[in-house]
Amino acid sequence: MSNETKDLYSYQYLTSLSLYELMNLPTSTPSSYGNNGFVPSSYPLADCFQSSPGAAYDSLLHTTLGVSPSSSEVFNSLVDQESKHDVTNDVIGETPTRVSASSSSSEADLPGEDSGKSQRKRELVGDGREENQSSKKVGKTKKKEEKKQREPRVSFMTKSEVDHLEDGYRWRKYGQKAVKNSIYPRSYYRCTTQRCNVKKRVERSFQDPTVVITTYEGQHNHPLPTNLRGSSAAAAMYSADFMTPGSFTHEMFRSSAYTSGGSAAAALDYGYEQSSYGSVNANPNAHQEYRQGGEYELLKEIFPSIFFKQEP
DNA sequence: CGTCTTTGACCCGCGC
DNA sequence: GCGCGGGTCAAAGACG
Numbered sequence: 001m002s003n004e005t006k007d008l009y010s011y012q013y014l015t016s017l018s019l020y021e022l023m024n025l026p027t028s029t030p031s032s033y034g035n036n037g038f039v040p041s042s043y044p045l046a047d048c049f050q051s052s053p054g055a056a057y058d059s060l061l062h063t064t065l066g067v068s069p070s071s072s073e074v075f076n077s078l079v080d081q082e083s084k085h086d087v088t089n090d091v092i093g094e095t096p097t098r099v100s101a102s103s104s105s106s107e108a109d110l111p112g113e114d115s116g117k118s119q120r121k122r123e124l125v126g127d128g129r130e131e132n133q134s135s136k137k138v139g140k141t142k143k144k145e146e147k148k149q150r151e152p153r154v155s156f157m158t159k160s161e162v163d164h165l166e167d168g169y170r171w172r173k174y175g176q177k178a179v180k181n182s183i184y185p186r187s188y189y190r191c192t193t194q195r196c197n198v199k200k201r202v203e204r205s206f207q208d209p210t211v212v213i214t215t216y217e218g219q220h221n222h223p224l225p226t227n228l229r230g231s232s233a234a235a236a237m238y239s240a241d242f243m244t245p246g247s248f249t250h251e252m253f254r255s256s257a258y259t260s261g262g263s264a265a266a267a268l269d270y271g272y273e274q275s276s277y278g279s280v281n282a283n284p285n286a287h288q289e290y291r292q293g294g295e296y297e298l299l300k301e302i303f304p305s306i307f308f309k310q311e312p
Numbered sequence: 313c314g315t316c317t318t319t320g321a322c323c324c325g326c327g328c
Numbered sequence: 329g330c331g332c333g334g335g336t337c338a339a340a341g342a343c344g
Contacts, residue, residue, distance in 0.1 A: 173317055175336055
């Protein structure tokens with residue numbers, strides 16, 4: 001299983017998915033991620049939460065990632081990793097729980113522990129690289145401890161022509177790497193708000209180039225920037241191909257995000273304001289723009305902790 | 313001039 | 329121990 005696949009199916013992603021994310025997640029996945037296509041129908045959110053936690057998890061899994069019940073291999077691997085974790089608490093409840101590091105090496109490699117790593121690195125740079133050796137040893141012990149405190153991560157796939165899907169926050173790109181076995185690079189972004197170390201990775205699926213895989217890590221400790229620049233509210237868009245009429249997204253919030261026959265549907269709408277950066281507006285016809293201001297406010301009221309983490 | 317992207321170098325963990 | 333791959337840094341450049 002590739003790292004990418006591991007990421008996508010990481011139980012942690014599911015456990016930390018925000019409600020709104022869940023509601024807007026596409027119901028299909030690229031072939032490499034499970035069932036090679038579409039889930040017959042979307043799962044009404046209510047169904048997910050009316051069921052037992054286990055069933056909710058099951059439903060969510062299917063809903064968000066398009067894992068068919070027959071994809072037992074993937075599903076089981078998820079359960080094995082963090083079987084003690086209560087999914088519904090994280091989805092519906094307060095601040096998503098930080099889960100301990102799994103035994104998966106690739107999981108541990110993900111940048112959850114980066115804060116320590118980066119900090120140490122900066123110190124090294126500042127002090128001069130000669131001290132690299134001595135600092136290394138000290139850092140290792142420290143790092144192991146930090147490993148356990150990973151930020152919650154959310155990963156989802158979006159059918160979009162643009163790579164960087166706007167979510168209302170301002171991001172600064174700090175890196176780009178070629179992805180193994182993929183012609184598409186992976187971009188690394190960091191929230192530009194001070195003291196907010198939320199990161200996200202954006203990459204395009206090699207199997208289905210129309211699908212953008214976005215992974216958020218950490219929680220914003222601040223509300224959405226109010227003085228956002230730019231004009232487009234396009235933000236993260238899901239193709240209508242992914243959406244099923246009658247899905248919870250459509251039903252529960254009467255969102256016009258879903259446009260039957262249209263090319264796009266708004267998703268992950270944290271209260272979109274388009275940052276003017278990036279290539280989002282490169283193809284203005286690629287997506288239909290939305291600004292469902294009320295939705296965000298409503299959701300924020302209902303699930304405040306999902307949208308941003310208050311400073312202690 | 314401030315903000316953001318680009319990009320090569322670097323660090324680190326892991327598997328062999 | 330070595331090489332690989334993922335993730336990050338930071339200087340330089342682009343842009344409004």
